[in-house]
Amino acid sequence: MKFLRGRFENVDWPACAVLPVFMLAALPFMNVPTWLTLTIAGAAMGMMLFLMASGLSLIFGLMDVITFAHGAFISLGAYLAVEVARALPGLIADPSWSAALLVLAAALALAIVVTGAVGWLFEAVIIRRVYGSHLRQILITVGGLIVAQELIIVFWGANPIPLQKPAAMRGSIVIAGAAIEVYRLVAVALGLVICIALQFVLARTRLGLVVRAGVENIEMVEALGFRVRRLFVGVFVAGTALAGVGGVMWGFYQGLVTPAIGPEMMILVFIILIIGGMGSIGGSLVAAILVGLMTNYSGFLAPKLALGSNILLMVAVLLWRPRGLFPLVKS
Amino acid sequence: MSDILLSLSGVHTHIGSYHILHGVDLSVRRGKVTMLLGRNGAGKTTTLRTIMGLWRASAGAIALDGRAITDAATPDIARMGVAYVPETMGIFSQLTVRENMTLATANGRFDETRLEETFGFFPVLKTKWNDRAGLLSGGQKQMLAIARAIIERRRLLVVDEPTKGLAPAIIDHLIEAMNRLKQAQTTILLVEQNFHMARSVGDDVAVMDDGVIVHRGAMADLAADEALQQRLLGLNLASHQ
Incomplete structure (x- = not known):
C-alpha cells in the first residue's frame, strides 16, 4: 500500500x-454505436496529432525553442510517403497485411531518416543561432517554413498528389454496431507504441533521466557533467523525426498530399501544446486525444461550430488551468 | 604535487554590460576548506559561476591542479572532478531523490560503500529515497544537493551559501557534515554569509568586496579578530554567536 501511495500521491487527478x-x-447526445465510432475516430485522429505534437513538445520542453518550421517536417513526411507509395505500387495494391505493414514500415523508416537528417541540418544552420530568443526563433522558423514549402513545390509541384492507403488498411470493420476505419485502428496502435516507447525512454533510461532533468534546469545538468548541446541536437532530430512520422500517418489518412498539409496542422499542434502544458509529453497525449475527440464530436453534433470548437476547448482549459493541464516545472 | 588545487589570477567577469569581477586572485589549498566571504553583491556567486564556466571570464586565468580551465565548458570542468552546489541548490524537483543522485554518478550506478557513507552524512535521504525531491523540506533539499556533490569522489566541492534560509538545527547538521568531509581531506570552496558556519569549518578565508579579494588569511585569525571582521564584513560577532 505504501508503494502505491508513493506512486499515486502526486497524480493530478482532476487533470x-x-x-x-x-x-x-x-x-x-448520441446513441452508443455513433458515440463509439466518433470516440475511436477521435482517438485515432488524436494519436496522429500526438505524433506531430510530441516532437514539438519535446523540443520546446528541453530546448525552450518554438519552431514554426515543424509544419514543414510534417509535410516532408507526407511527401516521403508519396515516394514510397510510388516506388512500391504492387505492395500498395496487395491486400495482405504483410504487404501493408511493409509499405507503412518503409514509409516510416524513410521519414524518420530523412526528416531526422534535415532536422539535424536545420538545428545546426538555423536554430543554434537563436537559442534563448523566442522572438528570433519565431521569425526565423516562419521564414524557414516558407522556404521549405517552396522547396517542396520545387521537388513535388504545387498540385495535390493522391496517396492511397495500403489495401489491407482500407475499409471499415464493425465492432458493437460501430463502423470503425481499419486505418484509424492502425494509427491508434502506432501512436500507442510510440507513446509507450517515448515514456519508456524518458522514464527508464539514463538518457531520459537527463532529458527530464534538462527540462527543469539545463544549467545544473551541465554542472553535473552532461553536454547539453549534444542533447539538444539529439532532441531536435528526434522531434523532427516524430513530425515526419506524423506526416506519413496524416498523409495516408488524408489520401491527398499538398504542400500545405503540414502548416495547416500547426494551429492544432499549438492548441495541443497549450492545452497539454507547453513541453509536457503526457500532457500532449491527453490534449491531442481531447482535440481529436472535440473535432469529431462537434463535427457530428454542431458542424457549424466544428472549426472553432478546439479554440473554445483551449479557452475553457486555460480559464481553469492557465498553464495547461500538465504544466512543466522549470527552475 | 602542488599544495594549491585551484587558482584564480586576475579574473575579470562581465555579465552583459556589467563588470562584476575586477581581477580576482584566489587560491584554494588541497584538502582544506576555503571560505569565500563578503557582503551581498560583492561577487562571491559570480566567482563560483566563473570557476564552473557558467559565466565566462573576460580576462585572467583559472587553473585546476595546474591545468587551465578558463575557457573550458562547464561539463568538462565537472568531469575534471569539480562538483557545484549552487545557491538555489539545483535540485530537480520532479525527479526522485534516487534519480537526483543517479544523475551525479559517472555511469548511472552507485558505489554502495560511497552511498552508505553519504547516507551516514544525511540519513534522512535514505528514508526519502523514492520520494519526489520537490516534496523535501528546504533543509532536506540542501542535504540532497550536497549529497549529490559527494556521491562520487571529487577533487573539489564548490558550494554556494548552503545555510541560506535554513533553521539553526539544520545548519548545525550541515556544519557537522562539512567537518566530516573536511576530516576526509575533501577540498572545499565555500561561499557563506553565516559567520558561525564559516568559523566552524573554514581553514582559509578570502573576503571579497566590489569584485576583488580584499583579505586573505587563516579563518582562525579572522574569527579571532573582531575589529577585522567589523572592517571587512561589517559584522558584530556577538550577533552571530
Missing part, C-alpha cells in the same frame, strides 16, 4: 479526469 469526463459527457 487526469478531464479525458474520461469529456468522453462520457458526449454520450447522452
